[in-house]
Amino acid sequence: MRKRQRSEAAIVGIGELKPVRYTEGATTLSLIAESVRLAAIDAGISKDEIDGLLVGPQVGETPQHVPATVSEYLGLSPRMSNVVDLGGATGAGMLWRAQAYIDAGMCETVVCVLANINEKGKTPRSPNRNPIREFDVPFGASGANTSYALLKKRHMEEYGSTQEQFALIAHWARKNAQLNPDAVFYRQPASVEDVLNSPLIVDPLHLFEIVMPVGGGTAVIVSSKKEIINRHKHSPVYILGAGEKVTHRAVSQAPSLEKAPLSFAIPHALEQAGLHVEDMNLLSLYDCYTSVVAQTIENARLCEPGQFGEWMKHHSFGFDGDYPLNTHGGQLGFGQADLAGGMSHIIEAVRQLRHEANSRQIKDAKYALVTGNGATLSEAAALVLGGEA
C-alpha cells in the first residue's frame, strides 16, 4: 500500500445540532443550513470562502440534484460538489474525499454536511426497486434491525458470545452519554440488566442495543488555506489515514458473515497513518447496534475474532479509562440523526483532539480512530485523525 501523502488540508470547523426526538417546523434543508452556519462560525470563515460541497442522499426530500439544491438554498457556488452515498460510512467517506479533492487542486475549503428531520409518524419509505427490495423485503425483512439481528446471532453461534457481553456495550454508551448534555439519553443511564430487560425487537437484539432515530445535523469544514488554518481559534485536526471498502448491499448477499469490510478499512487507515491501534487515544466507533461495536473491536484487532466480550471485561471505556470509546455517548447514547449520526463520531474526535471536550476530555488526546458503517456491514470507512497536541 502507498503511504498517504502528507496533505495541507485540516479540519477547521465543526457544527452539530442538538438532536431532538422529533423535529417540528424544520426541513432537512433548514437543518443542513443551520449545521453549515455553525461550522462556518466555528471555523471563523464567511460563506464566500467555501468553494467545495459534499452532501448526502436525502430519501424523503431531495433524492436527486442534492448539491445543486443545497447550493441554491445556501447561496453557495462551489467549484467542486458531490454526493457521498455510503450510509453510516458517509461522514468518514466525505472527510478523506474532501482532502483528496483539495489535494487534486479542485478547491480549497470544503464543507461536508449531513442532516435529517424526524417527524412523528412520518418515516419516508425507500423507493427502492432493486434486488434487496425484490429478494429480502417480500420475506418480512424490512429495515436494518432484521439484518443486524442475523449478524449478531451468527456471532453468538460462531463464537459463543453472550447477551451480557453485547449489553455491556450499550451500558457504556449510556454511561458516557451522562457527560454529554446534548445526548438524547442524557440523565438516562442503563445498566446491563436494563439493556437485557428492554424489549426484544428482533431477537437477539434488544431495544436498548438499537440507536434511537432523532432529528439533527452535522457539518465539518476541511481547508488547506494557510490563512484560514492560522486564523482559526481552535487547533487544527489532520486526516492522517483513511480506508474504505464496500462488499455488498443485502446481508443475504454478504461474501462473509464474519469478515466485515471494516476488517479491511481499519488496517488500511492505520497503515496510511503509520500508527498502531494501540496508539489511539480515542476509539470513535460507529455504533448503530451493539454488535457492530463488538465486530469493529475485533476488526481493529484489539482482540482475536470472537473475543470482544472477554477483552472488554479487562478494560474501561470512559474518557478516563484505558480505552476511551465513544465519549460523546456514541449514537446509542447520543441518538442517530440518519446519516448525520455517523458524522457525530468525527465531531467528537475533533473535540477531543482540540482538547475542547470539557468534562469528558481525554488527557493528552492526540490520535483518534473513527469508523463508519453503512447498510448491513456492507459499506465501511475508517479514519485516523491527529491533533497538534
Add this chain to the structure above:
Amino acid sequence: MNLIEKLRHLDVPGPTITSVTKPFWEGVASGEFLIQKCGECDKNVFYPRTHCPHCWSNRLEWTPASGKARLKTYSVVHHPGHPGWQDVAPYPLGIIELEEGPSMLTQLLVDSPEDLKMGDALHVKFVEVNEIWRPFFERDSSRD
C-alpha cells in the same frame, strides 16, 4: 386460522419483479425453484441477474435447484419493519445456503425457532402471501 391461512391474507409488499427476474417468480408460482448457472464458469447464481458476478459472463441459464439448503443464521422478528407482518409476529427469518452454493434470505416455517441451529437442514416450501407465491423454507427432517 392456521399460519398458512394467516400468511395468505397478510397485506404486505410483494417482490418488485423485473423482466430479468420474471422466470424465477413464475417458477415459484408453478411450484418450481429456479436458479441460474453460468455458461462460462459453471458457478450457480442467486438472485437472478443478467451477468455472472464471478466471471461477468452474460450467459446465465435457468436451472432447477434441489430446494435443499442449510441454515447460516437466523433471527426472530418481534416488531416487523413493515406493519403488515404484525399478524404473524414473532416470525423467524434465516439466511440460508442453497445446496448449489448461493445464499438467500427467507422466512422459516418452524414451530420452535429457539431450537434452530446453524447448519440445520431445510427444504423449500412455497407459500402464497398476498396473492404472490414465495419460496419459504421448512425443516427437512430426512437430512439431519
